[in-house]
């Protein structure tokens with residue numbers, strides 16, 4: 001008999017079916033036992049005799065044969081795709097026995113502290129609500145791809161082993177590389193830009209590595225970056241327009257495909273007007289000062305509380321939970337940023353903030369070889385460290401720009417998760433690489 005999935009059972013009313021899955025929950029009611037069987041499509045209720053149910057318990061892997069029957073009206077579960085039916089089992093095969101669970105997995109919520117969620121990651125990832133996070137993330141990443149493919153972008157695979165630090169700063173993992181040394185990529189930045197010299201429009205979905213020295217709720221040491229870069233732009237605002245298109249495309253796909261997952265988190269797609277507002281850094285800081293009295297007007301960046309405040313402002317006053325913040329300080333940005341010709345202290349750089357958190361950075365990049373070389377030196381880099389990049393621009397690259405969205409940041413923010421670690425299948429941080437580093441034998 002071919003396998004039937006839990007969600008397909010209503011189509012097979014009255015038929016004999018073979019189901020394969022995990023015991024999600026077992027409920028004993030005297031002469032009758034109910035099992036919620038879980039497979040990749042969801043849950044279905046199985047009715048068994050105590051003899052057939054034997055010692056089955058949560059997470060046992062079973063093959064069950066039985067007849068699909070209608071549930072009595074008062075027992076229909078509208079929250080389940082299979083909620084109109086149940087399966088009366090006549091044969092149960094135990095395929096893989098599970099050990100006793102360390103906690104109850106049967107509730108709608110797991111209600112576990114974060115360390116437990118991470119210590120038991122492979123088990124926790126079986127819970128429907130945890131799975132919903134990664135279904136949303138998969139749809140989000142796929143929508144990013146679809147949006148850019150529809151605009152004639154080429155997907156590329158970014159290298160992870162790199163010879164230099166494009167973004168500057170100390171947050172980098174350095175490791176011995178044969179007789180030399182190399183770094184784990186902080187960003188595919190230089191590669192996506194130099195590839196504009198070859199393909200005009202490129203994007204990549206890749207891991208980035210940041211040696212974040214502190215534990216925060218929004219930083220991982222290994223994150224997923226959604227990078228895009230395009231050439232022949234007439235203005236830096238084209239980058240922002242492209243990003244707006246991509247983000248709205250992602251929202252549309254999430255609305256279409258993830259209604260049930262969003263509902264589990266009582267989450268909604270962020271509200272945005274026809275045009276997402278753009279506010280210059282200094283103007284944003286002035287608004288924050290006016291609203292809160294907190295004087296951040298000379299700061300080089302927005303602190304987390306400033307990001308929250310400016311998003312509150314745009315939500316209340318402009319009906320937008322997203323806002324672009326532009327014109328960060330040139331000197332505080334990497335060497336490739338394009339200074340605003342009207343005031344070169346500030347750059348054509350633009351971050352996207354959503355519901356109080358930074359979702360992305362981007363902007364226009366320098367394309368003139370001589371200016372790039374000058375910036376490389378001013379920024380204290382060695383030209384030979386970025387030789388491949390310089391080579392591309394030596395041979396002609398059009399005006400260009402791009403952006404990078406953080407997949408875990410967006411997932412966390414859209415679903416209202418408290419910690420970015422919940423939005424990473426296998427989060428890495430200062431204290432953990434799968435297991436707590438403190439638990440490893442030296």
Ligand code: AMO
Nearest residue numbers: 187189219220223359360361362402403404406409
């Ligand atoms: P930036 O450093 O701002 O920009 O990174 C882009 C986006 O990636 C996400 N992100 C992170 N997410 C989780 N943990 C981290 N440690 C982490 N670091 C970054 C954020 C962030 O907005 N080269 C530029 C992009 C560009 O200009 O195209 C860059 O890397 O969502």
